[in-house]
Amino acid sequence: MSEDDKLLKEAKKLPWDERLLHKNWKVRIDANADLATVFDSIADPKDHRFREIGHLFKKTVSDSNAPVQEKALDALVSYLKAADADAGRLLMNLFINVTGMLCQIWLIFVRSAQDKKAAKWSERKDAVEELTKLASTKRISPGDFSEICRTLKKAC
Numbered sequence: 780m781s782e783d784d785k786l787l788k789e790a791k792k793l794p795w796d797e798r799l800l801h802k803n804w805k806v807r808i809d810a811n812a813d814l815a816t817v818f819d820s821i822a823d824p825k826d827h828r829f830r831e832i833g834h835l836f837k838k839t840v841s842d843s844n845a846p847v848q849e850k851a852l853d854a855l856v857s858y859l860k861a862a863d864a865d866a867g868r869l870l871m872n873l874f875i876n877v878t879g880m881l882c883q884i885w886l887i888f889v890r891s892a893q894d895k896k897a898a899k900w901s902e903r904k905d906a907v908e909e910l911t912k913l914a915s916t917k918r919i920s921p922g923d924f925s926e927i928c929r930t931l932k933k934a935c
Contacts, residue, residue, distance in 0.1 A: 799835050799851075804844045811839060811850035818857035829862060 780788075783805055790798055790806040791813075798810035817828065836858065839851035 795832055796835055799839050804847050807839070807842065807844070807847045808850050811847065811854045814854040815850070815857040818854065818861045821861045824862070826861075829858075833858065 786803060787806060787809050790801060790803075790809065793801070795810070795814070798806060799814070801807050801810070814832065821828065836851070836855050840848060840855055842848045842851060
């Protein structure tokens with residue numbers, strides 16, 4: 780077994796951050812290739828590895844060694860493909876929630892406009908209460924999508 784093979788074998792035991800920022804460029808290339816494989820295999824968009832590894836891309840894609848940079852970009856593409864599945868799902872849920880809420884608000888105002896006698900404060904108060912109830916419906920929690928945005932900002 781050559782010296783490089785021993786080094787690569789020992790480096791695989793290190794945590795991701797140490798492997799990706801290792802002083803030996805061969806270890807960094809190997810770590811980025813492994814990372815791309817890991818993200819290609821992720822099926823759950825809420826996998827903990829997105830949060831644990833995402834912040835490291837800022838350093839890996841700006842590596843001084845061109846082959847390492849290329850492997851880091853491959854790993855980043857795999858990361859973004861895996862994250863995109865979750866982003867698409869979240870955006871669809873957001874679109875459905877917003878569209879439904881807008882339709883309900885529009886119907887409330889149409890009903891109010893059709894009924895000219897709805898000018899009384901008590902009836903308008905009911906409409907305001909319905910709007911308040913609609914505005915307080917549960918939406919996508921901010922933490923679901925913000926992690927992807929932060930990672931993308933750091934990567935650029």
